[in-house]
Amino acid sequence: MINEILQCDFCSMPGPIWRHPARSFIAYCAPDVAGESVGDWAACDQCHVLIEADNRSGLAQRSLDELILKHPEAIAAAAVLYKDLAELHQRFFAHRSGRAVPITATVA
Numbered sequence: 001m002i003n004e005i006l007q008c009d010f011c012s013m014p015g016p017i018w019r020h021p022a023r024s025f026i027a028y029c030a031p032d033v034a035g036e037s038v039g040d041w042a043a044c045d046q047c048h049v050l051i052e053a054d055n056r057s058g059l060a061q062r063s064l065d066e067l068i069l070k071h072p073e074a075i076a077a078a079a080v081l082y083k084d085l086a087e088l089h090q091r092f093f094a095h096r097s098g099r100a101v102p103i104t105a106t107v108a
């Protein structure tokens with residue numbers, strides 16, 4: 001059963017099916033943005049494939065595409081957002097603490 005409240009931490013799609021263990025870290029310094037990445041990251045199947053393939057540019061591009069889909073006005077800042085997302089993902093990769101596990105297996 002997929003938990004529909006969860007969303008993919010990379011592209012914000014509902015119903016992520018993978019959990020990527022990671023240590024908590026401070027993600028942003030900007031005061032108006034959520035500041036901390038706490039623990040594991042949820043990922044949808046498509047982001048999971050990109051993560052496993054270590055396709056970081058693909059992952060950042062996918063996150064940006066999904067963001068712009070939801071917030072078309074964000075396209076004006078696309079270059080900056082891409083850089084921010086790539087940096088955030090970079091820190092995720094640096095803080096990974098184990099292999100991905102299916103979310104379905106840990107809910108029960």
Ligand SMILES: [Zn+2]
Binds near residue numbers: 008009010043045046
């Ligand atoms: Zn995703």
